[in-house]
């Protein structure tokens with residue numbers, strides 16, 4: 001009783017000034033029956049969901065191999081990966097400054113620790129990357145949980161402290177620490193899919209990639225990072241409409257089993273055509289063209305935008321050309 005009187009006295013003497021400015025209603029997070037969590041980034045759906053596959057140009061205007069995908073629905077902004085350090089500063093940061101009008105990125109996903117995925121979060125200096133944009137705030141960061149000994153990884157992890165919450169893939173899949181498995185924007189869902197590797201200490205960084213599936217009514221997009229050993233995923237997934245080829249289209253990923261499970265209508269290759277790995281190789285292209293002819297590569301088209309109202313989708317870019325009709329393909333690959 002004495003304690004209660006003290007609380008009342010403090011309440012009265014401070015003039016009842018309670019600051020609600022940082023108050024986040026708990027009702028936007030739901031615990032599911034299986035122990036996982038769903039978070040509503042917004043209760044409202046947008047009329048048009050926009051997904052951009054960025055052509056990652058450095059400060060010499062040359063495309064570099066890497067991944068960066070930006071998702072927008074009204075004021076909800078999601079970025080998946082940010083390319084290497086240079087393109088993060090030269091391409092991704094200016095792009096986000098233009099697109100993220102409310103200066104708040106609700107969700108950042110770093111699929112795995114390779115430099116061509118997390119370098120751009122750090123940028124050319126730690127003040128010039130995607131996680132250091134002036135006046136921007138970052139609500140939630142999802143990272144793979146793989147502990148790398150690289151400098152870019154330690155710089156990236158240092159910057160994650162800017163976010164309100166940071167979770168790894170394994171905790172998200174299980175609902176540990178109230179980490180989120182399913183993000184919702186109205187009836188749009190972005191779900192983390194199991195790959196069997198999120199808690200595997202022996203798995204490579206590529207296989208530790210966080211895989212996410214974006215669904216807006218009838219239209220689906222898959223973002224697999226650089227996952228290479230895709231048997232588990234292939235056995236647990238069905239058709240998607242738009243598939244960002246895994247590992248930039250490398251033949252070490254994108255198995256026939258996965259492609260046959262997905263039967264994608266559209267495949268996006270986020271690569272540069274000049275890298276030392278010869279990606280995308282003829283072998284993986286043969287597997288992809290056995291499924292679909294609608295394949296586009298960011299380095300031949302420029303940044304690709306695929307927008308949807310949930311029923312149909314629309315693909316645009318500055319130079320939209322099917323990969324098989326591009327100069328690069330005609331000089332370097334064949335349709336078998």
Ligand SMILES: [Ca+2]
Pocket residue numbers: 075076077100102103104105106
């Ligand atoms: Ca926002």
